[in-house]
Amino acid sequence: MDHPFQSFGLDDIGGVRKCSHMGILYLFSEAALEVKDNGPEHWAKRRNLFKDSKQWSSIGGSSITSSINEESGISEDSRSVDMAARDLGDKGFYTETFHCASWIYSGDEVSPTAGPVPPGLQPRTVTIRERTVKIWKGMGEYPWGFRIQFSKPIVVTEVDTNGAAEEAGLLVGDFVMAVNGIDVTSIPHSEAADLARQGPDLLTLTIGSDIGRGPNTPRPTCRGYLHKRTQSGLIKGWRRRWFVLRHDCCLYYYRHKKDEGRKRALSSFKLEGADVGGDPSLGKPFVFKCCPLSANRVYHFSATSNLEMKRWLDAMDRAVHPVTQNHVWVDVTRHNASLPPLAVKNPECLGLLHQIDRNNKDTWVQHYCTLKDGCLYFYAGIRSTHALGGIYLHGYTVREQPLGSKKSTIELKPPSDEFKTFYLCAENPMENKRWVLSIKASSKKWLPYHQAVQDYMNRPPEETRM
Template structure:
């Protein structure tokens, strides 16, 4: 049940970095019925566009031969990026490590990540075979007294780690015997009395095991281009998002207000410094899915290294989606009324700041995710918002005195504005969203809770 794009944000982009030249041609295009006044306006617009280009986008004259770089031609980009038209906005979830605590009171005797009362939302089962090592603890892991039994520690470079056992996994069976309802000491005896290859049936759910944060980076770079009439280096605002895609805009202030000029999918791309162009601080990126090489120029060696480190971290995809991401993918493929136990449902208007208009959606709130449907009879969700890290409050927006503001943990991420049918409905949604967000904890807080409540354990 793997995610094919749910942990990415939405839009099919086209590389239109040659748009400046097209805009210039459009300004000079004659219109039927035009007269002297019309052409005077055209000349004025053309002059203003040239001034804007020279101040805002200043192309650097190239001293590089045309054959040394790939042509910057428009090409359909099948990656996704959030445009507030659709797709799942997941950046806050992927930017930090989160664990699910459900509806449990965190003041209990066990931490929320390992609490035996945690409601299992989704289970991913796998078989782990551990070759017996040497010493007093030959298997190299520790289990906790709970139902189900939870793995609380895995020795570094031990037999269990080599077999793929992870902290937060819970044990369903030992050598084929179901252990979900027996004490952890009996499960340990089953392991010790068994063969030299310990076979465990392991389960995972969204309450056990944090997600893996992904890198983000943003800033101005000069990008080498071969498109249009002007060839050379153009200054662009680049944004490496936490879904491991590199987007670029003409200006910093375009981010969040306009579509990206283009999006580069970094999975398994080749990234590194480049000395072939005879310029300092140049590095290149060769995406796996594109037949071209991108060249970028930073302002300093330190800045170049910062980008290369961030890009190298982004090009290695997470090998397995977090279970909760699979859960949201599953739910998004259901009709709205088929999602089990929703926390809130109904009509909401969402502000699309690119179109500058409110768009109505039928919405389902479930476990920290707001699913957006075109209507109550829709067959699947067309988008959604991962709510980890957001705060929610009632706030005026534009001409509307009462809207729901979803505020991100920092300005790096997007704010969202929603509006229900009436003020009482707004309050109902705000209360439900607050409760849903509280189901998730940052990993550092969960670890602190765990250290404050040490459970009974057995080392294997």
């Protein structure tokens, strides 16, 4: 009998997951991939399977896994964790390019051997990815704030406005796959509902969501020099500083432009809920003020023109009233980051990579990495229980080039200079080429929304032969 998820193009959700490579077929039970089943024996078996099959070996037959053993495994020391956190930014993930534009997931590439699909029969790509939704129990007759359909799989059919489920990010059309850690894909609808009602006040759901259902809402950043009115000293003055408003709704400022990404900010404060607007009371043109809730002071800034002041006020106003709902993709990456590296389903590439330390160009920090759907996850080692962080690859281009004493490295180039450039290096040039090809294919799955619309408008007209 067909699995209920097969109509949505899934082959990795259910009782058995299939994975083939180099002519070998592997079968993994879903129970073996559950996060809760992370005992030493379980992951030892997974590592042995990973090494023996050479499932992710390079094209030339050499495998980076040959250097992974109990003695040479990556040390999970605090130094690696600190370097990764410092280099990747807030919470270990660098997400600037994703939040600064509107992106839409274009889906997995169609196999070139599949043959052409007749016009009019091309369905919209439905790409289901797992994420975790945690809902705190509310009040009233329906405290969770959502409805589910009597079906297999269980589908969310309604989410109450301003309810607990909406606040947690549950969406109409989501598939409920597990309730409080218990798989519900094959149990009756009533049993799944009872698991939620009889459980704790924090309902933890494993959800299957379509990450291509719509674009994200961008949270544009703003950068530039402003003059800031000083607070210290007897004589008030103005000092030129480099200001950076990031998608996390925080305003950072540095002494110089070159200090961004290299030195710690002189200060920062959150703009959410702040009072922002022009202030002509100081007798200086193009002055505006900001009164953040987290600080007991008023900040005054001076721009170089009325246009520049308007640009900053528009950006700061968006930060004062931010979009609080995460895009499904952000929740998916958080879910994947909570898993061990070998438990991420259908990775596009994985293995050892070295990342250059921004503060010491001669130092390369070793990580175990997993690539999935345009996100590169960094782990301290293959035995790690969760990721240290990652890089959202939206808009990045990748190429192989020499750097310093290394003849072959991987350069991740951002769409503009305001974002970070990353340098990585695998064990050998063949591994670098393998990673470059995989990253190129993975990053192309995401299109800028305007480009996706343009591609749709420029598509050839569909014809029906009568």
